[in-house]
Amino acid sequence: MLSFIKKAFSKRKKPHREFTHAVLGPMTYMHDGSYWEAANGDIFHSIPGDETGPNADSVKFIQNKIDSLDHYFEQCSEDLLSIAHTWDSIDKALTAKEIFKVSAISVEAEGNREWEICFETKSDYKWVYIGLQFEGEEIVSNDIST
Structure with a gap:
């Protein structure tokens, strides 16, 4: 019963607006931040905009x-190699492009x-x-997660 009351009085989220961009592919509008998200292949994008696009x-x-x-x-x-080389398991002879991909x-x-541009190590x-x-x-500046 409590969950029903909670749902009845909670703010309803606006449905996500979606469309397909000719180059960036499928995009979703995020109402709470007034931006669009897209993932073209393996690269994620966050782009400012409004409900019209x-x-x-x-x-x-x-x-x-x-x-x-x-x-x-x-x-x-x-910068990428300086950070990557703090781990002994990452070969110091490799280039940044051999270790990382743009995500x-x-x-x-x-x-x-x-x-912002984000890099992620390849699966190896x-x-x-x-x-x-x-x-x-x-x-x-930078953010680093492991």
Whole structure:
């Protein structure tokens, strides 16, 4: 009985709005944060927007980052290897691109100044997840999970 009353008086969640973007594929609108989520292949994306769709400039921004993955591997390589080399089980002779894959690229807000690229170790290695936060093209912070 208590669970019925709880459900009756709880806020009803708005249904998720979904559509398929020509490049990013299926996307879902998250009402609580006013952003869209998409997973194109193995890469997750979080893009600002409203119920009418994701911000067009942010979509272009994400597409540009996807097209520039080699550049970001090069730019982030020193940080990625520094973190990866703290584990003896990860071969220190390997490059960042041999150890990691890009698992997410997200934009924090319209304007695309603050964004994040996340790397995850490939399945052959100890699981390490590194999120590098950028302001423009400068790395300003990171999150590491193991």
